[in-house]
Structures are given as C-alpha cells and as structure tokens.
Amino acid sequence: MTATKYPRIVTGTHGPEEGAGAGTPWPDDVPPEQDDTWYPLRDDPWKARRMEYLIAAFWAVTAVCGIGLMVVYWTGGQTQLEGALFAAGAGCLGTGLVLWARFLLPGHEVTGSRGHHVSSPEERAAVVESLSRGTDAMMSRRGFLVKKVLAPVGGIFGIAAIWPLASLGPRPGRYLYHTKWYAGARLVTEDNRPVHVSDVMVDGLLTVFPEGYIGDASSPAVLLNVGTAAVSEPYGESGFEVVSGANGLVCFSKICTHAGCAVSLFNVLSMQLICPCHQSTFDVLDGCKPVFGPAPRALPQLPLGVREDGYLYAKHDFYQPIGPGFWNRGSDRQYFPKVSS
Amino acid sequence: MSTVEERSASRKRAQRQGQALDFVDDRLGSSKWIRSALDKIFPDHWSFMVGEVAMYCFVLLLATGIYLALFYSPSSAVVTYHGSYAPLDGQKMTQAYESVINLSFNVRFGLLMRQAHHWAANIFLAAIAFHMCRVFFTGAFRRPREANWIIGITLLLISMLEGFSGYSLPDDLLSGSGLRVVYSIVQSIPFVGPWLAFNVWGGPFPGSSAFLQRLFVIHEFLFPLLLAGLLGAHLAVLWHQKHTDFAGPGKTEKNIVGSRLWPQYAIKSQALLMFVAMVVFGLGGLVQINPIWIYGPFEAARSSAGTQPDWYVGWLDGALRLWPHWEFRSFGHEIANPFFPGILLPGIVFTVIYAWPWIDKRVFSDYGEHNLLDRPRDKPLRTALGVAALIFFIDTTLASATDLIGNGLQVSFELLIEILQYGSFVGPVIGGVVAYRTCILLQRTGAHPVQRPVGGIIVRDAHGAYHTLGAEHDGHEGNGHGGPEEVVLGAQAHREA
Numbered sequence: 047m048t049a050t051k052y053p054r055i056v057t058g059t060h061g062p063e064e065g066a067g068a069g070t071p072w073p074d075d076v077p078p079e080q081d082d083t084w085y086p087l088r089d090d091p092w093k094a095r096r097m098e099y100l101i102a103a104f105w106a107v108t109a110v111c112g113i114g115l116m117v118v119y120w121t122g123g124q125t126q127l128e129g130a131l132f133a134a135g136a137g138c139l140g141t142g143l144v145l146w147a148r149f150l151l152p153g154h155e156v157t158g159s160r161g162h163h164v165s166s167p168e169e170r171a172a173v174v175e176s177l178s179r180g181t182d183a184m185m186s187r188r189g190f191l192v193k194k195v196l197a198p199v200g201g202i203f204g205i206a207a208i209w210p211l212a213s214l215g216p217r218p219g220r221y222l223y224h225t226k227w228y229a230g231a232r233l234v235t236e237d238n239r240p241v242h243v244s245d246v247m248v249d250g251l252l253t254v255f256p257e258g259y260i261g262d263a264s265s266p267a268v269l270l271n272v273g274t275a276a277v278s279e280p281y282g283e284s285g286f287e288v289v290s291g292a293n294g295l296v297c298f299s300k301i302c303t304h305a306g307c308a309v310s311l312f313n314v315l316s317m318q319l320i321c322p323c324h325q326s327t328f329d330v331l332d333g334c335k336p337v338f339g340p341a342p343r344a345l346p347q348l349p350l351g352v353r354e355d356g357y358l359y360a361k362h363d364f365y366q367p368i369g370p371g372f373w374n375r376g377s378d379r380q381y382f383p384k385v386s387s
Numbered sequence: 388m389s390t391v392e393e394r395s396a397s398r399k400r401a402q403r404q405g406q407a408l409d410f411v412d413d414r415l416g417s418s419k420w421i422r423s424a425l426d427k428i429f430p431d432h433w434s435f436m437v438g439e440v441a442m443y444c445f446v447l448l449l450a451t452g453i454y455l456a457l458f459y460s461p462s463s464a465v466v467t468y469h470g471s472y473a474p475l476d477g478q479k480m481t482q483a484y485e486s487v488i489n490l491s492f493n494v495r496f497g498l499l500m501r502q503a504h505h506w507a508a509n510i511f512l513a514a515i516a517f518h519m520c521r522v523f524f525t526g527a528f529r530r531p532r533e534a535n536w537i538i539g540i541t542l543l544l545i546s547m548l549e550g551f552s553g554y555s556l557p558d559d560l561l562s563g564s565g566l567r568v569v570y571s572i573v574q575s576i577p578f579v580g581p582w583l584a585f586n587v588w589g590g591p592f593p594g595s596s597a598f599l600q601r602l603f604v605i606h607e608f609l610f611p612l613l614l615a616g617l618l619g620a621h622l623a624v625l626w627h628q629k630h631t632d633f634a635g636p637g638k639t640e641k642n643i644v645g646s647r648l649w650p651q652y653a654i655k656s657q658a659l660l661m662f663v664a665m666v667v668f669g670l671g672g673l674v675q676i677n678p679i680w681i682y683g684p685f686e687a688a689r690s691s692a693g694t695q696p697d698w699y700v701g702w703l704d705g706a707l708r709l710w711p712h713w714e715f716r717s718f719g720h721e722i723a724n725p726f727f728p729g730i731l732l733p734g735i736v737f738t739v740i741y742a743w744p745w746i747d748k749r750v751f752s753d754y755g756e757h758n759l760l761d762r763p764r765d766k767p768l769r770t771a772l773g774v775a776a777l778i779f780f781i782d783t784t785l786a787s788a789t790d791l792i793g794n795g796l797q798v799s800f801e802l803l804i805e806i807l808q809y810g811s812f813v814g815p816v817i818g819g820v821v822a823y824r825t826c827i828l829l830q831r832t833g834a835h836p837v838q839r840p841v842g843g844i845i846v847r848d849a850h851g852a853y854h855t856l857g858a859e860h861d862g863h864e865g866n867g868h869g870g871p872e873e874v875v876l877g878a879q880a881h882r883e884a
Contacts, residue, residue, distance in 0.1 A: 123495035129672005133665045140661030143654050152652020157637065157644045158428045158760060163531065180671045215589045218581035253688050263592050266688035288593025300688055305571040305707060305725050306592065307564050308690040321669050322692040323564060325800050338801055340707060342724045360701060370571035371714050372581045385712040
C-alpha cells in the first residue's frame with residue numbers, strides 16, 4: 047500500500063536506548079522477502095560492475111585534482127586554480143559517494159519503534175529517593191548550614207572570584223567628556239602639517255587633529271570652508287562662529303553623534319556632511335545639526351582661532367562630549383548654560 | 388547471488404571485525420550501543436539536511452580557522468608596510484592587518500583558506516537560519532524538543548557573535564568601522580554601558596593594545612569551544628529523542644520511518660560534507676570576499692561609502708539606519724540612540740524566539756508531545772507570524788544596503804530609508820495576512836502528496852458516486868482537508884449499500 051521505492055522492513059522494538067524495549071533480544075525475524083542486505087543493483091551484476099567503474103572514474107578525477115593541487119603549490123600557488131581544483135576534487139568525491147550509497151549499498155526504508163525517550167514513574171521516584179538521601183540530611187536543623195551560611199559565603203567568595211575582571215579596563219571616569227583638543231592646540235593634518243587659513247579652498251574640506259595627537263580616535267575634526275555663505279550660530283554666546291578674518295572656516299567633530307563612524311562624505315551642493323555608515327546627514331550651514339538619518343545631535347563645533355602667522359588653533363576643547371550618546375552624558379543645557387531661548 | 392568466495396570472504400571479514408570489536412567491548416562494553424547506532428533510523432527529507440550543512444560548515448571553519456590562526460598576529464603595534472603588495476607600500480598599519488595581508492599575498496593557499504573561511508562562515512549562518520526556519524514552520528520545537536530549540540538558538544546567537552568577531556580581526560577599515568559602531572552600541576546601554584565598553588575594549592575606543600588579543604582569544608578559543616560543546620549537546624539530544632518526521636503513510640507518533648545510519652545514510656552524509664567543501668572552497672578560490680587590501684588599514688578618522696557588515700548582522704545595521712533620530716534624556720541621564728535598534732530590538736527578538744515553544748503552547752493550547760511535524764499550512768497563525776518576522780528581517784537587511792541600492796537604482800537613500808521605515812511596519816502585516824490566507828487556501832484545496840489518499844477501498848454510493856474508504860492515514864489529527872467528510876460519507880454509503 048505504500049509508495050516506497052524499496053521493500054519495507056519492519057523491525058521490533060530493540061536497542062538499549064529504547065526504554066521499555068531495553069534488554070529484549072535482537073530480533074532474528076527478518077523474513078526472507080524483507081532482506082536487509084538488498085540494494086538496487088544487487089541482482090544485476092553487469093550494471094553493478096558498470097556503476098563501480100563510473101564511481102571509480104569520479105574518484106579518479108578527485109585524485110587528478112589532488113595531484114593538480116600539489117603541482118599548483120609547487121609552482122607558487124594560484125588562488126583561482128586552487129579553488130577550482132579543490133571544488134572539483136571534493137565534488138567528484140561526493141558524487142562518487144552518492145552513487146555508491148544510492149546504488150550499491152543497502153539503505154532502504156525501514157520502520158522502527160520510537161520507544162520511550164522518557165523514564166518510567168518508578169525510575170523517577172527512585173531518583174527522588176536518592177536525592178532525598180542527601181537533601182534531607184543537608185536541610186535538617188532548618189537548613190542552617192545551607193541557607194544561612196553556605197549561600198552568603200558562596201556569594202561573597204563568588205564575587206571575589208570574578209572580581210579580577212575589573213582589571214579588564216579603566217573606569218570610564220571623564221574620558222568620554224573630553225578629547226585631545228586643548229586651548230592653543232594647532233590644527234595639523236594627518237601627515238603632521240600645520241593648517242594655514244589659506245589651506246582650505248571655498249567648498250573644500252580637510253581632516254585635522256590636535257598637534258601631537260594625530261590619529262587619536264576621539265579627536266578627528268573636519269575643517270570646512272563655507273566661503274561667504276551665511277552660517278547660523280547654533281549655540282549663542284559660546285564662541286561658535288566662522289573664524290573672523292579666516293575666509294569662512296568652520297570646524298566640527300568628525301565623529302558621528304549616532305554610532306561613532308567618521309563623517310567622511312561631503313555634499314558640496316547642499317553643504318551637508320553625510321556619515322557613510324548609517325547616512326546621518328548634517329547641515330554645515332546650520333551648526334551641523336542633523337537633518338536626516340538617525341543621528342540625534344549636532345556635530346560638536348570646535349572653536350577656532352587664527353594665530354598671527356596665519357595658522358589655525360583651537361581656542362578650547364569641544365564644549366560637549368563628541369560622538370554617540372551614553373548614560374551619563376547629561377543634557378546639552380549642562381554644557382551650554384547660557385543658551386537663550 | 389553471492390559466490391562461494393564472496394561468502395567465505397564475508398565470513399572472514401566478520402571474524403576480523405568481531406575480533407576488533409571484542410577488543411573494544413572487553414574494555415568498554417560497547418556492542419549494544421554500537422549496534423543501536425549502526426541501526427539508527429533517520430527520516431529522509433531534503434529539509435533535514437540543512438542542519439547537517441551547518442554542522443559541516445563548522446567542521447570546515449575549524450579546519451581553515453586553525454590554519455589561519457597559525458599566521459595571524461593579534462597585535463595592534465604599528466608597523467610600516469614594505470611587503471609584496473605595492474599599493475600599500477610605506478603605509479602605517481597594525482601588525483594584525485599586516486599579518487592578514489601577508490597571509491593573503493605571501494602564503495601559498497593562504498588567500499584560498501582565508502576566503503574559504505569567510506564564505507564558510509556566511510554559509511554556516513545561512514544554514515543555521517534556514518534550519519531554524521524549518522524547525523519553526525514545522526513545529527519541530529514542540530514538546531519534547533524545547534531544550535534543543537533553546538540550544539539551537541544559543542548556537543545561532545554565538546555563531547553571530549563568532550562571525551562578527553572574526554570579521555573584526557583583520558583590523559581593516561571596514562571591520563574597524565564595524566567595531567566602532569558596536570562600541571557605540573555597548574556604550575549606549577543604560578547604567579553600565581560606558582563601564583562595560585571600557586572593560587571589553589580595555590579603554591576608550593579603539594581600546595588598549597590588549598583588545599585585538601582579547602578578540603582573538605574570544606574568536607578562536609572561547610566561542611568555538613562553546614559552539615563545539617553546544618553542537619555536541621544539540622546532536623546528543625537529537626540522537627536520544629530521534630528525529631521528527633512529516634506525517635505520511637505508515638508514519639505515526641510512535642514509529643520512525645527512514646533509512647539506517649549504516650551504511651547508506653552515513654555515506655550519503657559524507658557526500659554532503661564533500662559537497663559543502665566543494666561550494667566553500669569553490670567560492671573561496673573563485674569569488675573574492677572581504678578584500679581588505681582595498682579597504683586599507685583602520686583609522687578612526689576615515690570611513691568609506693559601502694560600509695556593510697556580513698549578511699547576518701545586516702538586519703541590526705539596517706535597524707540602526709531605520710530607527711529615527713530619537714534618544715531620551717532626563718534627570719541628567721540619557722538612553723542613547725543606538726540602544727533601541729542595537730540592544731533592545733535584538734533583545735526582544737531573541738527573547739521571543741527563546742520563549743516561542745512556550746508561547747506556541749499557549750497560543751494553540753497544545754501541551755502534548757509531537758514527533759510528527761506540522762506542515763506550515765496546518766498552523767496558519769504560526770506561519771503568518773513567521774512570515775511577518777522574515778519580512779521584517781528582509782526589510783531591515785535591505786536597509787543595511789541603502790547606499791548600495793540607491794547607487795544601483797539611482798534613487799536617493801533618503802527615499803529608500805523612508806520606504807523601508809514604512810515597510811518595516813506594513814511589510815510584515817501584508818506578508819502575514821497573505822501567508823495566513825495562503826495557508827487557509829492550501830488547507831481547503833488540500834493539494835499535497837502526503838495528504839492525498841494512498842490506496843484504500845473505493846465504494847459506490849446510492850447515488851452512483853464513487854468514494855474512497857480508509858484513505859486517511861494515522862498520526863495526523865483532524866486536518867484532512869475534506870478527506871474525513873468524504874470518508875464518512877463513503878462509509879455511510881457503504882453501510883447503506
């Protein structure tokens with residue numbers, strides 16, 4: 047009645063893992079018509095022999111690929127050839143195995159009992175009994191030792207045991223509130239060249255660091271020249287403005303306030319900085335306030351000054367923490383007490 | 388059929404095997420177990436192989452990974468490159484990055500192994516995800532298999548972390564940007580975020596000189612150990628409980644139908660290992676992946692368009708792009724923006740997935756044991772929820788590539804992000820409704836080979852119509868899709884006749 051391709055064999059419950067059936071003798075009851083050793087080409091020696099040759103041919107290709115791989119290695123290696131030979135060798139080996147299993151090895155559909163994967167009630171009761179042997183004695187005298195002594199002692203000792211994990215890193219302290227910018231720090235480029243007011247053309251852009259801290263991960267800033275465009279002053283009296291007498295230069299933290307990537311794309315037409323990681327977009331002419339994307343805050347602006355020799359310096363560190371938010375960051379009001387509404 | 392020589396050779400072979408097994412059994416008493424193992428029955432269905440694909444990917448990952456570890460240097464010491472790859476000549480980079488460049492260009496078969504490792508990781512996660520979907524949509528997680536669901540989800544979670552930690556080891560620009568984002572996500576956790584990030588990284592980003600070493604130990608020791616242990620437990624539980632199977636003729640809750648482990652199933656399984664190796668090494672040799680020499684070494688002041696993680700982290704990266712610019716501040720404290728898409732979303736997703744076997748029990752009021760699988764249509768609500776979740780997953784994964792898609796379609800990324808933001812709500816609803824309706828439709832038509840009456844008695848009723856008797860198969864309760872009515876009708880007719 048079934049639509050199986052092979053003769054069906056039904057075996058009894060057997061095997062030690064099958065609970066109720068454990069210990070029963072192995073069935074010696076395979077009827078002659080349900081021969082466990084049957085495979086598709088068993089009764090056709092001629093086809094079986096041809097199949098063996100076919101499988102052998104596939105595996106021979108695998109051997110050729112193996113030799114090929116060694117030759118490739120000796121001649122200096124070539125990634126594409128290595129991959130192709132590896133793939134062909136493994137593929138032919140696998141194809142041979144499938145043909146072997148499918149046509150020359152017994153493996154037709156059989157039906158067995160699932161048996162019981164759970165224990166009998168008696169066995170479960172026996173476990174409870176064995177457990178009680180210990181727990182009854184341990185919890186006598188109202189469990190004084192376990193509840194009142196061992197639990198707190200274990201807690202204390204456990205905490206002491208994981209305490210060394212505190213050595214993994216310093217406490218955050220005020221790290222996240224500051225960068226390496228300091229009052230009077232000259233702006234330098236990545237290759238340690240001080241930045242002159244004339245270095246950035248209108249619509250140009252330059253990545254700058256505080257002198258002495260090139261490459262510091264919290265300090266990268268982007269210096270832009272907005273030319274004669276009107277720039278809003280985002281934070282009132284906090285010293286944020288286009289550098290006077292400095293050709294429309296403005297400087298902002300390059301670390302995105304969303305997730306900390308470097309804000310490295312600049313759309314000159316719209317005067318917008320765009321973070322390539324998650325496309326937060328900042329309006330340069332409006333204090334780098336976010337105008338699109340997930341960034342929640344403006345890029346902090348670096349107060350710039352021009353020295354007498356024409357080189358740029360920072361008047362101060364950023365007035366607020368740079369980069370993404372964190373639990374203790376506090377409100378903008380905290381950093382800009384003088385903001386007028 | 389066998390000849391005299393064959394029979395005598397078989398006798399001799401049995402004798403030799405018997406001697407070897409005697410040696411083992413005298414010491415371990417193993418014969419009972421070995422016999423039951425060799426005779427163990429495994430149901431055949433193509434979808435049951437996918438978990439095996441994941442297992443064999445893990446084997447290949449271990450093999451290629453050990454090879455890579457022999458060349459990798461987890462050092463953030465800065466060196467100036469003067470190696471064989473001319474475009475990077477004179478560039479300052481960490482020793483870690485340099486060691487991966489050297490592995491790629493100066494070690495024979497090194498690039499093959501590296502790319503095969505990376506491809507294997509991507510396929511590994513894909514196989515796990517597919518396997519999870521199979522188990523979900525067929526209800527294979529139901530009692531008594533809740534424990535294996537929990538282990539499996541933990542394997543998925545650790546595999547994602549393992550994949551991400553490996554992706555980060557080369558210290559190239561792409562992976563460095565990824566680490567920066569993850570640092571920001573960790574830093575955003577309320578109360579403990581900054582402290583946790585400082586402890587994991589050993590200081591503010593990019594962390595202390597110990598960080599790469601930590602990442603290396605995590606990637607090549609801690610997580611693989613956990614994965615190997617959990618995989619062993621996963622297989623041991625499967626072995627004990629026996630595999631589920633779809634309902635079908637002759638299949639019941641109490642029996643198992645399939646082919647025995649030895650020899651055919653075992654050999655076929657080895658063939659599968661070979662096919663997985665074929666795909667992994669074929670891709671590893673012929674299809675470039677993660678060309679870190681093009682990205683360059685990591686510098687905090689740089690990042691590049693086209694910054695995408697590997698596919699299995701894409702949904703989180705996409706969620707970071709889709710989550711609006713909100714963060715919440717009060718009382719001098721702040722829940723930062725990346726917390727919601729980066730911690731809360733995966734937290735909720737994984738909590739629901741972990742709890743699903745128990746949610747499922749309540750939803751369907753079904754606390755019983757099941758060895759036979761549902762077909763997706765049998766539980767339209769479960770299927771609809773699964774499809775909705777998948778569409779959400781696809782939507783957020785697409786969102787992680789808004790810049791690339793925007794480039795390809797010449798559409799602004801702003802528009803794409805807005806579409807995908809709406810899509811993350813609307814898509815799952817539409818998908819769920821369509822899936823639900825489809826399930827009901829399939830139930831009504833009942834078009835499925837397993838459910839179609841196989842054999843049985845054909846009777847002619849009083850009106851001259853023909854009906855099939857005894858066509859329902861045991862083991863499948865009450866969803867015969869028109870089958871039972873037909874049978875009852877037929878039975879009455881039979882009695883009348």
